[in-house]
Amino acid sequence: MLVTYLEASRDLCETDSILFGAVLTVCRIIGAKFPMAGRATQQSSAIPACRKRIEDRIAKARAFIGRLTSFRSGNNRPRVVRTVRMAFAGTNISLSQPDITQKLTERIDELKQKIAAWEKRIRRFSERSRRFNQNRLFQSDQKRLYKSLERPEVCGAGPGPDQADTVAFWRGLWSEPVNHSEGPLMEVVASQSASITPMDPVTITPEDVAEATTSALHEESIVQIAALAVPSTSSDVYESSSALKETEVKRTACNIEDQTSKKQCRKILENVCNLNKLPVSSEDDDPAKIERGVQVKIKSSEEEILEKKTKILKQKVARQTKTSLIATIKKYTAQSRPDSDG
Missing domain, CATH: 1.10.287 (Helix Hairpins)
Known part of the structure; x- marks a missing residue:
């Protein structure tokens, strides 16, 4: 059987394969075991358990x-x-x-x-x-x-693109005109906006800017008077009185007189008096009454502050006097005890 295969062999490689197959078959038949020197050792699996x-x-x-x-x-x-x-x-x-x-x-x-x-x-x-x-x-x-992070399929070492093709690509991308397809959409928007009346042109003059600025300052002055004329606690009384002195309420009232009418001045007075629970008479339409009312409020606030300071000072003096008397009594008591013992 082996002779038949060897005679049909045409080159040395086929002869080697035939002989190797014959030797392997004989070893399996007789049960012989021989070391596989050329085969690599079987590695264990790297997959975790x-x-x-x-x-x-x-x-x-x-x-x-x-x-x-x-x-x-x-x-x-x-x-x-x-x-x-x-x-x-x-x-x-x-x-x-x-x-x-x-x-x-x-x-x-x-x-x-x-x-x-x-x-x-x-x-x-x-x-x-x-x-x-x-x-x-x-x-x-x-x-x-870094070598393992490289991706050959992305940054391969093959030939680069043709220079002429690259120039043609970028030239076609930036140099050739493009026909946009927004025409139908613009027609639809124009038809929907046809019934809208166009707005008249607006011209802003320096007088408009001055009027807007004056009204803003007027509102800020009203808020300052309302906030400063209504103190909530004794500390707020002191802070409001000092703030009124620093901001010069008299000048603010004069500005209000120049900028507002008598009706607006009376409304300001009503708001201030309502917050302070003061009566409002019909004769208080004059803006000068506003200034006078605010000054009266300042004087009453100062009197209250002075009265409270005096009361606190009296309490402190009485407390110090009491403490000194107790200390003196203790001192004389401590001195008299040794004498009595002797």
């Missing part, structure tokens, strides 16, 4: 999903039924229940959610392992890390 367990769970869950879907579509083969019973093991669900279709759907959805969670866990573990290996490689061999 936890990842392999999760992948096995995913494969098993996918098999269950396939069998459950097949059973739901009407496949009642014994192997399929046995797998369905394994999927519902540990539950009180029977295959003869009337709502078995709903239970099958719920079980399939539950398995799909588990598969999604397991796959997410694998992706998270892979990302963490990749970052860990890159950090360790960066500390040991940065050149090797």
Whole structure:
């Protein structure tokens, strides 16, 4: 048999293959064992055990999903039924229940959610392992890390583009006119805006700017008077009186007299008097009354402050006097005790 194959051999490579096959066949027949010097040692798997367990769970869950879907579509083969019973093991669900279709759907959805969670866990573990290996490689061999980050399919070492094609591309991108297709949209917008009356041109003069600025200052002055003329506590009385002195309420009242009418001045007076619970008479239309009322309020506030300061000073003097008397009594008592003992 070997002679037939050797005679049909046409070159040395075929003869070598025939002899190797014959020797291997004889060794298998007689059960001889010989070392495989040229074969590399079998390396262990680099996949972690936890990842392999999760992948096995995913494969098993996918098999269950396939069998459950097949059973739901009407496949009642014994192997399929046995797998369905394994999927519902540990539950009180029977295959003869009337709502078995709903239970099958719920079980399939539950398995799909588990598969999604397991796959997410694998992706998270892979990302963490990749970052860990890159950090360790960066500390040991940065050149090797940068080389591993290169993508040959993106930045290949092949021939570059033709220079003429590059010039033609950019010239066509920037030099040739472009026909826009917004014409129909502009016609629709123009037809919708045809019924709108155009606004008259507005001319802003220096007088308009001065009037707007004056009205703004007028409103700010009113707010300052209302805020300063209505103190809420004793500390606010002192602060408001000093603030009124610093801002010169008299000048503010004169400005209000120049800028507003008698009706506006009376309205300001009513607001101030309502906040201070003061009576308002019909004779208070004169803006000078406003200034007088504010000055009276300042004087009354100053008198209240002086009265409170006097009261506090008396209390402090009485407290100090009492403390000094107690200290003197204690001193004389301590001096008299040794004399009595002696």
